Amino acid sequence: MEVFWYTMIAMVLVVFFILDGYDFGAGIIHLFFAKSEKDKEVIAKSAGLFWDSNEVWLVAAGGMLFMAFPTFYASVFSGFYLPLIIVLWLIIFRAIGLEFRSQFNYQMWKAIWDKSFGISSLFLALFFGIALGNIVRGVNLGSTSNGISVHEAHYFFLPLWDSTFSPLSGTPGVIDWFTIVIGLITVVTLAIHGANWIILKTNSSINLQLKSVIFKLNIALSLLTIFSLSLWLMINPDALDNFMEKPWLLIFTVIYFSGVFGLFFIKKIKKDIYGFILSSLIIVGGITSTLASIFPVILPSTNSINGPLTIYNTAAHEYGLSIALNWFVVGFILLFVYLIVQKRLMGGKIDHMDYGH
Numbered sequence: 001m002e003v004f005w006y007t008m009i010a011m012v013l014v015v016f017f018i019l020d021g022y023d024f025g026a027g028i029i030h031l032f033f034a035k036s037e038k039d040k041e042v043i044a045k046s047a048g049l050f051w052d053s054n055e056v057w058l059v060a061a062g063g064m065l066f067m068a069f070p071t072f073y074a075s076v077f078s079g080f081y082l083p084l085i086i087v088l089w090l091i092i093f094r095a096i097g098l099e100f101r102s103q104f105n106y107q108m109w110k111a112i113w114d115k116s117f118g119i120s121s122l123f124l125a126l127f128f129g130i131a132l133g134n135i136v137r138g139v140n141l142g143s144t145s146n147g148i149s150v151h152e153a154h155y156f157f158l159p160l161w162d163s164t165f166s167p168l169s170g171t172p173g174v175i176d177w178f179t180i181v182i183g184l185i186t187v188v189t190l191a192i193h194g195a196n197w198i199i200l201k202t203n204s205s206i207n208l209q210l211k212s213v214i215f216k217l218n219i220a221l222s223l224l225t226i227f228s229l230s231l232w233l234m235i236n237p238d239a240l241d242n243f244m245e246k247p248w249l250l251i252f253t254v255i256y257f258s259g260v261f262g263l264f265f266i267k268k269i270k271k272d273i274y275g276f277i278l279s280s281l282i283i284v285g286g287i288t289s290t291l292a293s294i295f296p297v298i299l300p301s302t303n304s305i306n307g308p309l310t311i312y313n314t315a316a317h318e319y320g321l322s323i324a325l326n327w328f329v330v331g332f333i334l335l336f337v338y339l340i341v342q343k344r345l346m347g348g349k350i351d352h353m354d355y356g357h
Contacts, residue, residue, distance in 0.1 A: 001321040002311040005068035016057035023047040025194015027121020039204050046201045048098040053342045071314035079156040094120035129186025133179030137167045138300030153306040188221045193279040200272040218263040249292040256285025
């Protein structure tokens with residue numbers, strides 16, 4: 001049951017980053033590339049019409065995590081308290097930026113909320129990437145100091161950064177040079193994904209320019225990926241052991257690099273949906289490859305006193321996991337129907353759909 005729930009939560013998180021990821025990416029593109037009011041309005045609309053339904057998947061993932069792995073949930077929600085509060089405020093300002101920009105037809109008013117939408121989207125992508133970097137790197141479980149565990153083995157609390165700014169420190173912070181690199185990869189990936197979404201859903205005047213932007217960002221993503229792998233192996237020389245022991249896990253890596261390779265031909269792609277599928281493959285492959293590399297660990301420990309948190313030592317009782325399965329089926333059906341209905345109602349180009357007026 002632990003493996004089943006881990007797989008389901010991972011799947012829901014992947015869906016969230018595919019769906020809300022294009023909202024974050026649209027915000028990044030809006031911030032740096034949208035110049036005319038018409039483009040700003042239509043790009044904001046491409047995110048605004050969908051963001052609230054997309055974030056249902058994040059709520060679902062949080063609820064499932066609380067149910068299936070309560071010890072892990074309690075550990076990370078207290079240990080990552082500071083970045084979680086920052087993410088909460090960024091989500092708020094992104095939402096109100098989208099909802100408020102068209103309430104009054106004043107340039108200064110729109111400019112303020114456009115910046116709110118764009119900057120919040122940028123930093124949300126960055127912080128979600130930094131979070132993934134922390135999961136890969138590990139934390140000081142038990143707040144171990146001088147070889148003594150100060151707290152329970154699953155407890156930790158991270159400052160935003162420590163004085164060394166290094167992932168090799170025994171007491172790392174949330175932000176260091178490794179997690180920043182993972183954050184940048186996430187920003188670039190979601191910017192590519194958002195650009196593909198804008199091309200797919202709008203007739204923006206910058207759509208042709210965005211294909212060139214995607215091509216250049218894809219080069220940056222390729223270089224950052226290689227760089228991050230070398231850093232990861234420096235931090236954890238055993239990082240690829242799972243792939244050596246279970247070669248079938250390499251399918252997730254193949255998915256990632258298939259998306260990256262395909263986007264080098266973005267200028268030749270005629271059907272807009274193909275570009276969106278390719279950037280979705282990058283997200284799917286990136287997240288699943290990362291999780292596969294540390295499985296069954298879900299939070300490594302940076303000290304030798306307390307072991308890592310795994311899907312087995314943080315899971316709820318078997319009875320609770322089995323009972324929850326019935327409600328999961330019902331909830332997932334409702335969630336999936338909601339997604340299908342919403343996407344059908346918003347099918348095709350959204351340029352002339354009403355939003356925010």
